[in-house]
Amino acid sequence: MWEVEREAIQNAIAYCDGNVLNAAVMLELSPSTVYRKNKLGKRMKLISNNLEVPIAGEVWILLDSGVFGGIESHVIELSKGLQASHVHVRVVLVSESSPPAPLVGKLEHANIPFSYLWHLCPKSERSKNIPIKQMTSAIAEHQPSVIHTHGYKSALLR
16 A cells, blocks of 8 residues: 555656645645655755745745845844744745855754745746746745845845
């Protein structure tokens, strides 16, 4: 029986191009259940830094960060406070750089979920390099409850 279940999960993940959240929705399971029951023996590519994929109702903190300073420090403390209050929070980085911005390592160290904005978009929208269009698509896809911005990027959503 468990082999049939595992095969169904693997087929759903393959059908959804590796997107575990979509596979979970299709199977009517939680993403964590899909991860746990999927014993492929190979690491799946995630759209975030941990096993939690974006869930409806999260608080998103939108940030574009190339250096680590006051705003970034505040975002980490704000995220920790929200998590301590049992609020699902995710830092959404507007742009991805190579090497990663210093904030990325600090978010990973603090176990704060983060995603790059373009990763949150449906595949059809990923090639569009217009943040407001990416944000609109990501919101429709994942339905966060709040989007919080800081600094000069707060005008992004106007």
